[in-house]
Amino acid sequence: MYICVCKGIKESDVEDLGRSGITCPKQLAATLGIDDDDACGRCLDKIHDLVTIASSEHKRHCTSVQV
Numbered sequence: 330m331y332i333c334v335c336k337g338i339k340e341s342d343v344e345d346l347g348r349s350g351i352t353c354p355k356q357l358a359a360t361l362g363i364d365d366d367d368a369c370g371r372c373l374d375k376i377h378d379l380v381t382i383a384s385s386e387h388k389r390h391c392t393s394v395q396v
């Protein structure tokens with residue numbers, strides 16, 4: 330499912346970043362490019378939703394790794 334039409338970002342892209350440990354709002358916005366001048370900014374208004382997606386995927390990934 331697309332969550333950003335400006336950049337063509339899918340929910341799975343945010344999940345991938347979460348698995349890589351990128352879960353903070355500034356890192357997510359910069360990595361996804363939603364804080365660029367050519368972005369509309371609607372995604373920045375929903376950055377907490379993106380953080381929730383990335384954080385839950387990061388937590389799920391960390392608990393599934395065998396050590």
Ligand code: FES
Nearest residue numbers: 333335368369372
């Ligand atoms: S819809 Fe994501 S920045 Fe515009």
